[in-house]
Amino acid sequence: MGSDGPLSRDRVLGAGVALADADGLAAVTMRGVATRLGVEAMSLYHYLPGKKDELLDGLVDVVAAQIHAGLAEREDPGDDWVADVRSRCLVARDVVVRHPWLPRLLGSRPNLRPGVYQLYDEALGAMVRGGCSYRLAHRAMHALGGMVLGFTPEVFDPQAGDDDVAEEELAAMAESLPHLTAMVAAELHDPADPTLGWCDSQTEFEFTLGLLLDGIERARRDGV
Amino acid sequence: MGSDGPLSRDRVLGAGVALADADGLAAVTMRGVATRLGVEAMSLYHYLPGKKDELLDGLVDVVAAQIHAGLAEREDPGDDWVADVRSRCLVARDVVVRHPWLPRLLGSRPNLRPGVYQLYDEALGAMVRGGCSYRLAHRAMHALGGMVLGFTPEVFDPQAGDDDVAEEELAAMAESLPHLTAMVAAELHDPADPTLGWCDSQTEFEFTLGLLLDGIERARRDGV
DNA sequence: ATGGTTGCCTTACGCCGTAAGGACGCGGCC
DNA sequence: GGCCGCGTCCTTACGGCGTAAGGCAACCAT
Numbered sequence: 001m002g003s004d005g006p007l008s009r010d011r012v013l014g015a016g017v018a019l020a021d022a023d024g025l026a027a028v029t030m031r032g033v034a035t036r037l038g039v040e041a042m043s044l045y046h047y048l049p050g051k052k053d054e055l056l057d058g059l060v061d062v063v064a065a066q067i068h069a070g071l072a073e074r075e076d077p078g079d080d081w082v083a084d085v086r087s088r089c090l091v092a093r094d095v096v097v098r099h100p101w102l103p104r105l106l107g108s109r110p111n112l113r114p115g116v117y118q119l120y121d122e123a124l125g126a127m128v129r130g131g132c133s134y135r136l137a138h139r140a141m142h143a144l145g146g147m148v149l150g151f152t153p154e155v156f157d158p159q160a161g162d163d164d165v166a167e168e169e170l171a172a173m174a175e176s177l178p179h180l181t182a183m184v185a186a187e188l189h190d191p192a193d194p195t196l197g198w199c200d201s202q203t204e205f206e207f208t209l210g211l212l213l214d215g216i217e218r219a220r221r222d223g224v
Numbered sequence: 225m226g227s228d229g230p231l232s233r234d235r236v237l238g239a240g241v242a243l244a245d246a247d248g249l250a251a252v253t254m255r256g257v258a259t260r261l262g263v264e265a266m267s268l269y270h271y272l273p274g275k276k277d278e279l280l281d282g283l284v285d286v287v288a289a290q291i292h293a294g295l296a297e298r299e300d301p302g303d304d305w306v307a308d309v310r311s312r313c314l315v316a317r318d319v320v321v322r323h324p325w326l327p328r329l330l331g332s333r334p335n336l337r338p339g340v341y342q343l344y345d346e347a348l349g350a351m352v353r354g355g356c357s358y359r360l361a362h363r364a365m366h367a368l369g370g371m372v373l374g375f376t377p378e379v380f381d382p383q384a385g386d387d388d389v390a391e392e393e394l395a396a397m398a399e400s401l402p403h404l405t406a407m408v409a410a411e412l413h414d415p416a417d418p419t420l421g422w423c424d425s426q427t428e429f430e431f432t433l434g435l436l437l438d439g440i441e442r443a444r445r446d447g448v
Numbered sequence: 449a450t451g452g453t454t455g456c457c458t459t460a461c462g463c464c465g466t467a468a469g470g471a472c473g474c475g476g477c478c
Numbered sequence: 479g480g481c482c483g484c485g486t487c488c489t490t491a492c493g494g495c496g497t498a499a500g501g502c503a504a505c506c507a508t
Contacts, residue, residue, distance in 0.1 A: 007486080030465065043487050045466080052465065082437050089433055107328050132444050140440045147370060147432055208371055208436070209313055211443075213306050215435030216364045220356050231455080254496065267456045269497080276496065 007039060009047040013058040017099070020059060025101040028055070056105060057113060063102050064115030067095045071122070081130020085144070088123050092148045103149050117177055120145065124179040134186040142201075143208040231263060233271040237282040241323070244283060249325040252279070280329060281337060287326050288339030291319045295346070305354020309368070312347050316372045327373050341401055344369065348403040358410040366425075367432040 015036045020028050030041040030052060037044075048054040070091040077084035096102050106116075120141060127137040174181045239260045244252050254265040254276060261268075272278040294315040301308035320326050330340075344365060351361040398405045 029463090031463085040488055041464095042466080042489085046486065082441050086433060086437055090430075093429055104328065104331050107331070127440075130444070132440070136440065136443055140436070143371075143436050143440070144433075147367075147429070147436065205317055205371070206314075209310060209368075211436055211439030212364070212367050212371065212432070213310055215439055216351075216356070216360065216367070217306050219360055219435075220354070253494085255494080264457055265495095266458080266497080270455060 007037060007043065007047060009058070011037065012044055012047050012055070013062050016055055016059050017062050020101045020105075021099060025105055028059070030055070056109060059105060060102070060109065060113045061115050063095060063099050064113060064119065066098075067092050067119060068115065070095060071119075079130075081126055081132075084126045084130070085123060085140075088119075088126065089144055089148050092119065096148065106149055114173075114176070117173065117180065121177040121180045124183060128179060128182075134183045138183055139204055139207045142204040143211060146208070231261060231267065231271060233282070235261065236268055236271050236279070237286050240279055240283050241286050244325045244329075245323060249329060252283070254279070280333060283329060284326070284333065284337045285339050287319060287323050288337060288343060290322075291316050291343060292339065294319060295343075303354075305350055305356075308350045308354070309347055309364075312343075312350065313368055313372050316343070320372065330373055338397075338400070341397065341404065345401040345404045348407060352403060352407075358407040362407055363428055363431045366428040367435060370432070 012033060015033050016028050019032055019036055023032075030044055033055070034041040034044055044055070045051065048058070050057070071088060074087055074091065077087060106112075123144070124137055124141060127140060128134065132140065236257060239257050240252050243256055243260055247256075254268055257279070258265040258268055268279070269275065272282070274281070295312060298311055298315065301311060330336075347368070348361055348365060351364060352358065356364065
């Protein structure tokens with residue numbers, strides 16, 4: 001197995017991604033990744049002080065970076081926000097298809113990674129620039145994110161616990177995620193509908209369901 | 225813990241569902257379920273000869289039965305196919321919300337269960353009766369199924385291996401799943417578009433993406 | 449009564465994540 | 479040069495997991 005060169009965090013994560021691609025997420029074990037690097041399991045802990053969670057988070061980071069790279073290579077969509085968002089979804093899907101374990105991995109992680117937050121923030125920015133209200137963009141994010149990633153994470157879970165850490169995190173996010181923070185602020189200050197929390201997933205669900213059913217019925221009337 | 229009465233397959237599955245609801249899917253271990261029943265792990269194998277896979281499949285069956293029960297309680301939607309399919313989705317979602325581990329569980333299983341196939345078949349029947357072509361209904365199934373279950377399984381995976389078993393299974397399914405089998409037949413005989421397999425997930429994806437983006441843009445034009 | 453069957457348990461094995469600490473080499477410092 | 483510290487990797491060990499193999503007591507039909 002590839003045993004040349006010194007170990008490094010990146011080499012460990014690369015081996016993890018390769019292993020997941022080849023043999024599935026279940027094959028990504030400390031011992032398995034280590035073997036692929038010609039090394040013993042415990043050696044990995046030097047580069048992953050956060051233990052296996054950090055390995056899994058690292059896999060998400062690697063894939064998120066691939067999506068960012070794909071987005072950077074797109075041609076300029078001009079000011080057609082629909083084309084922009086569509087191509088964003090297609091780029092993300094291309095990467096997810098190459099790493100089919102990503103949805104399950106994302107669904108099993110307790111937190112979203114910063115790189116994933118950024119993907120959401122950029123897409124949200126594209127919608128808002130295109131004239132979508134924060135409310136509409138919020139619902140669109142749930143609908144589209146759910147389709148691309150295979151599920152819909154609660155982007156801003158109150159997250160329970162670690163209040164001090166959460167404060168700092170939110171402050172740091174406000175800088176790098178301007179649209180998401182603006183959206184949260186806008187939705188929180190707008191008591192328009194009787195949602196349970198600021199993010200009423202039942203309402204989101206029914207919105208997406210309505211979009212799909214309307215579109216299907218329209219397609220039926222237009223003859224397949 | 226509930227230690228009265230004799231063990232049974234249903235009691236084991238019930239304990240598994242309760243454990244998953246309470247402590248999450250990761251807590252559903254042979255030892256954990258057994259403990260909840262006041263029994264040792266190996267005792268469960270008497271009622272689950274298929275080992276842990278059969279336990280997990282059983283959890284899916286229990287939830288699918290709950291969805292079927294919810295569907296049976298609906299009031300007659302008449303001949304409005306959109307209302308019918310909408311209420312089907314809402315019933316399924318209600319059950320999934322009560323058992324939030326279901327999407328991840330379904331995504332980790334290699335095969336779909338008969339009870340889940342039936343749910344798809346019934347929804348498909350409602351659409352076809354409503355005038356949808358098989359092609360449109362097929363795409364609608366992907367779009368709606370993905371939203372409700374949190375992901376889109378390949379309903380008719382060639383499934384690789386066990387060819388003899390697959391033959392029998394398909395024959396058995398043809399009886400209980402008339403609409404699904406008809407749809408597969410219709411799509412296979414219709415070489416209308418250059419799909420890779422009979423079920424081109426890229427085309428499905430772009431169809432759903434188009435529906436959502438069209439709907440969102442329409443909502444934007446109509447003012448939030 | 450007796451022998452098989454049923455229902456549950458005991459033991460044991462090889463996976464897993466990981467806590468604790470040991471071995472080795474390479475740099476700087478006296 | 480001699481020494482030390484530290485970075486890098488390994489050994490050992492523990493408890494939890496799924497489960498193979500087999501034991502044992504109760505029951506039922508003969």
